[in-house]
Amino acid sequence: MQVATMQSAARAQRLGAAVRRGKQARRQVVVQAASDTKFADYQPKVAFFFPGQGAQTVGMGKEVAEAVPAARQLFDRASDILGYDLLAVCAEGPKDKLDSTAVSQPAIYVASLAALEKLRAEQGEEAAAAADVCCGLSLGEYTALTYAGAISFDDGLRLVKLRGESMQAAADAQPSGMVSVIGLSADKVAELCEAASQEAPQGQGVRIANFLCNGNYAVSGGIAGCEAVERLAKGFKARMTVRLAVAGAFHTDFMAPAREQLQQALAGTTIQEPRIPVISNVDAAPHSDPDTIKKILAQQLTAPVQWETSVKTLLDSGLERSYEIGPNKAGRLRGVIAGIMKRIDKKHSIENITV
CATH class of the missing domain: 3.30.70.250 (Malonyl-CoA ACP transacylase, ACP-binding)
Structure with missing residues (x-):
């Protein structure tokens, strides 16, 4: 009886430690530079949310590329950088190629920015520039930083390409x-x-x-x-x-080799101060210092995604309406991000701009 009691106590202690670790994982601390305070008192009203891996679907991008010249130009530019016809893969597949980490990440990045061009074409420049805060789910953070002017389209695509390839390699090396x-x-x-x-x-x-x-x-x-x-x-x-149909254990130490490669690429990439706050997946806070942003993007590969805290913080800070901008799995009434938002706040107004 005493042994059973001791085993039960030990198990309770271990589970208590697990809960504490879970809470600590939600409190990632980023050491802020003195220059990283521009958005300390941001008051969001309109948010643009960009999806991450898993949003891809065969057929995405085809209609918007045909209807919106600026969107087609993005796909053409991307194909030159990537060395293959990205629009053809998005529009026609095959599905297993589009779903691969190395391809799906640049595909979602470009398709999301094409969706932004769709918003601009359909609702005007004012609508496309309406966001005073933005964030993206994992991969989508790169799209958000591009929208906010911190990263150029070309540099963002090169980083996302490397990110996808290195994550795939890390997953292949250790199942x-x-x-x-x-x-x-x-x-x-x-x-x-x-x-x-x-x-x-x-x-x-x-x-x-x-x-x-x-x-x-x-x-x-x-x-x-x-x-x-x-x-x-x-x-x-x-x-x-x-x-989940992903290559491996994303946002854990299984991705450490990919993080090292990404750090090297980020060191040679120009990142500007964002024009609007971009909420980090790592600590659910906005950052303005380019060096801090580089560190966070590398850290993001092995750190948990703090999406719940990010959204709740935005809502508590006065966020009034949102857009989810990017591809959406075929057949879904709303995107993944919009679905999560409705779980957190049913009354929040969120519109999907999909391609």
């Missing part, structure tokens, strides 16, 4: 994965991750990688850890789990 856990709070998912990690071999553990919204969190880690999450989830009262 890993991601699982979406539906129906649990963040603390419960942290407990689930701890339990799954205890069952997995060393180095195959999992942690929360995407804090999306209450009841919807994605965990990343080794294949054995992901399998353990799927096996144990019902015991933690999760409604369901979904294995």
Whole structure:
């Protein structure tokens, strides 16, 4: 009886540690430079949100490239930089090529900026320039920085190309994965991750990688850890789990090799002070110092995505309306970001501009 009690206490202690680690993961600290205070008192009214990997769908970009000359020019410019016909891959596939990390990331980046040209063509320059704050989900942060004038289109595309290729290489070198856990709070998912990690071999553990919204969190880690999450989830009262169709454990240390490559590329890239706040995935805060932005973009590859905190902070700061700008999975009534927003605040006004 005493042994059982001691085992129960030890388990409770471990689970408590997991919860604390989960909360700490949501409080990533970025050391700010003295020049990084331009947006300290920002008061958002209109936000542009840009999607991340997973938003791609075969057929995207075709109609907007035919209807909006500026959008077609973006695809043509991208094809020159990438060395292949990006519009053809977006419009015609094949799906497995478009879904690959190395291709989907530049494809989503360009398609999202093409959607912005669609907004400009349909609603005018005032609508296209309406945002006083922006952010993007993981990959989408690069699109947001381009919209905000911090990164040129060409440099942003080159960075995204390298990012996708290096993430694919890191995933190929060490098999890993991601699982979406539906129906649990963040603390419960942290407990689930701890339990799954205890069952997995060393180095195959999992942690929360995407804090999306209450009841919807994605965990990343080794294949054995992901399998353990799927096996144990019902015991933690999760409604369901979904294995994500991604190359590997994004936003964890499994992506450390990609982070090193990206750091080198960022060091040689010109980044300007953004004209409007861009909310970082790493710490849910805006940054104006170019060197800080470079550090954050590299850190983002191995740090959890703080989307839930980002959105709640914007809403608490007075955000009135939003646009989700970029491709959207075929058949969905709204984009992933709009769906998350409605889970957080049903009354918030958000419009989809999709391609």
